[in-house]
Amino acid sequence: MSQYRTFTADDAVAYAQQFGGLADPAELVRAEEIGDGNLNLVFKIYDRADRSRVVVKQALPYVRCVGESWPLTLDRARLEAQTLVEHYRHCPQHTVNVIHYDAELAVMVMEDLSSHQIWRGELVKNIPYPQAASQLGYYLAQTLFHTSDFYLHPHKKKEEVARFINPQMCEITEDLFFNEPYIGHEHNAYPAQLEEDVLALRHDDELRIAVASLKHRFFAHAEALLHGDIHSGSVFVAENSLKAIDAEFGYFGPIGFDVGTALGNLLLNYCALPGLLAPREAAAGREQRLLDVKVLWLAFVERFQALAVEKTRDVALAFPGYASAFLHKVWQDSVGYCGTELIRRTVGMSQIADMKTISDEAMRVECIRHAISLGKTLILAAPHVEDIDALLARIRQNG
Ligand SMILES: Nc1ncnc2c1ncn2[C@@H]1O[C@H](COP(=O)(O)OP(=O)(O)O)[C@@H](O)[C@H]1O
Numbered sequence: 384m385s386q387y388r389t390f391t392a393d394d395a396v397a398y399a400q401q402f403g404g405l406a407d408p409a410e411l412v413r414a415e416e417i418g419d420g421n422l423n424l425v426f427k428i429y430d431r432a433d434r435s436r437v438v439v440k441q442a443l444p445y446v447r448c449v450g451e452s453w454p455l456t457l458d459r460a461r462l463e464a465q466t467l468v469e470h471y472r473h474c475p476q477h478t479v480n481v482i483h484y485d486a487e488l489a490v491m492v493m494e495d496l497s498s499h500q501i502w503r504g505e506l507v508k509n510i511p512y513p514q515a516a517s518q519l520g521y522y523l524a525q526t527l528f529h530t531s532d533f534y535l536h537p538h539k540k541k542e543e544v545a546r547f548i549n550p551q552m553c554e555i556t557e558d559l560f561f562n563e564p565y566i567g568h569e570h571n572a573y574p575a576q577l578e579e580d581v582l583a584l585r586h587d588d589e590l591r592i593a594v595a596s597l598k599h600r601f602f603a604h605a606e607a608l609l610h611g612d613i614h615s616g617s618v619f620v621a622e623n624s625l626k627a628i629d630a631e632f633g634y635f636g637p638i639g640f641d642v643g644t645a646l647g648n649l650l651l652n653y654c655a656l657p658g659l660l661a662p663r664e665a666a667a668g669r670e671q672r673l674l675d676v677k678v679l680w681l682a683f684v685e686r687f688q689a690l691a692v693e694k695t696r697d698v699a700l701a702f703p704g705y706a707s708a709f710l711h712k713v714w715q716d717s718v719g720y721c722g723t724e725l726i727r728r729t730v731g732m733s734q735i736a737d738m739k740t741i742s743d744e745a746m747r748v749e750c751i752r753h754a755i756s757l758g759k760t761l762i763l764a765a766p767h768v769e770d771i772d773a774l775l776a777r778i779r780q781n782g
């Protein structure tokens with residue numbers, strides 16, 4: 384019988400005392416539930432000096448932001464912990480450290496990152512983190528290369544694909560990214576003034592076929608162990624430090640999905656900045672976001688290429704030129720998935736602080752309109768955008 388029970392704050396303290404790996408566990412005295420995501424409970428555990436020492440995260444048997452009417456697998460806690468453990472092996476400097484996890488209780492204890500800030504909040508305030516884009520590109524290359532067929536033995540790779548089968552969480556992505564924004568759906572949450580723009584998405588056959596193709600690849604291309612939801616709210620930043628968290632959507636999928644999600648959140652911020660800042664600051668902030676997009680992509684490609692030269696184990700995949708050809712396909716996927724992230728975050732269910740923080744209603748609508756239009760452009764252009772500079776030119780053309 385399952386021993387699962389939903390933790391109270393006292394349960395979280397007792398659990399952290401037992402499994403937090405601290406030399407002085409009796410010092411842990413209280414917990415605060417600080418979860419602000421869509422899905423889970425997150426407790427900070429404090430010591431007698433009121434310092435937060437470790438974090439306990441527990442999955443609920445349903446989607447937190449909706450309630451018990453939307454049941455959701457507890458296995459996501461295992462998948463999150465195991466994805467983070469795997470990513471930590473390959474990129475410890477940019478992955479949160481999981482100290483302990485228990486699949487039955489759907490709980491994990493992890494390193495406290497209170498010295499960091501969630502990147503999305505910092506992007507909204509336009510606070511610069513000069514290393515963040517290159518660090519995120521490096522994290523993506525390290526984690527995706529080392530869990531791909533370039534590096535893993537074919538038997539190990541297949542075992543890993545099986546270990547990370549994640550059907551319920553993938554189904555959320557399949558619905559939220561690739562279905563709901565393109566059909567009339569009760570989850571959708573865009574301003575009424577944008578009804579025509581949204582209807583145009585539904586009736587654009589070329590766009591629907593391109594989205595179907597991206598969804599098909601999300602179903603079928605088990606290229607590497609993805610984070611699965613690497614948006615700017617899943618990334619903590621501090622001066623010269625970046626840590627990925629929140630990997631419960633982890634599964635073996637197309638590498639471009641992770642890269643595109645990361646790029647998409649920079650571009651969502653790019654679209655929102657005119658509503659968040661005075662014109663001159665917004666213009667400078669936007670230039671910085673475009674530079675971040677370029678730096679992230681180039682850091683990813685440079686590191687992946689270097690790893691491919693040094694560490695590819697498969698004889699055929701090691702043939703000179705193959706890694707570059709593969710990365711070109713990853714590039715096209717990344718641009719396409721980036722477009723779907725722009726549309727799902729503006730038309731669909733999971734709205735973001737970048738847009739929600741804009742207080743001027745008319746400006747907010749215009750920023751969202753821009754993101755929808757840019758998303759559509761990127762999805763359609765993905766197979767034809769040759770390189771990063773061509774992408775930046777398209778983005779500028781779009782307004
Ligand atoms: N290791 C951590 N250290 C400090 N705060 C954390 C940590 N992990 C999560 N949090 C806080 O909890 C919030 C929700 O965590 P998240 O993993 O995004 O939950 P969900 O899975 O529900 O989206 C984060 O936005 C962050 O503020």
Ligand SMILES: CSC[C@H]1O[C@H](OP(=O)(O)O)[C@H](O)[C@@H]1O
Nearest residue numbers: 420421422446555559612616733
């Ligand atoms: C019904 S889940 C919606 C949405 O929530 C996840 O985000 P997070 O865990 O960061 O709050 C994910 O992006 C899902 O698409």
